[in-house]
Amino acid sequence: MYQPHFYAHVLALPVDTEIASVRGVYGYQLPKWLTQIDVNINSKEVQANIADFNSKLDLSLKNPVPNLKHIDSETYINKATMLHVVDGHQTEVQSNILSFAQKLFPKKVQLVKNEGPLTKLLNKLGASKTLRLDVIGDAQVVLNLPTLIQ
Secondary structure (H helix, E strand, O other): OOOOEEEEOOOOEEEOOHHHHHHHHHHHOOOEEEOOEEEEEOOOEEEEEEEOOOOOEEEEEEEEOOOOEEOOOOOEEEEEEEEEOOOOEEEEEEEEEEEEEEEEOOOOOEEEEOOOHHHHHHHHHOOOOOOEEEEEEEEEEEEOOOEEOO
């Protein structure tokens, strides 16, 4: 799980609040759209549902919860740098992970794809197998303001 720093480009990012949508699109140039997102992590399973633009179910994921590791604060501090292709900016995201689980080649992932934008993106990318499942039960996240790429 511990990766002190990695770079990423966001292809799609659904959000479930108007402020996240506005800030993400205008402040960070991220491909965000407002939709319904339901995530439930309990002692037995993790379940996530993401709707499409018309409030119809796009993606659904269900899996037994791997054993969550609870760790001391500041043990796993990650830094990700999002690269904004449009205007030459980057955004640093820092996370302090407090409980997590990770499974390589998980066997019991139930992923149901429908006809929404995330399903279409996964299909265009040719994604057909779950290679790794990360479940984060508790974390603190800082999304810094964009800066020019150095």
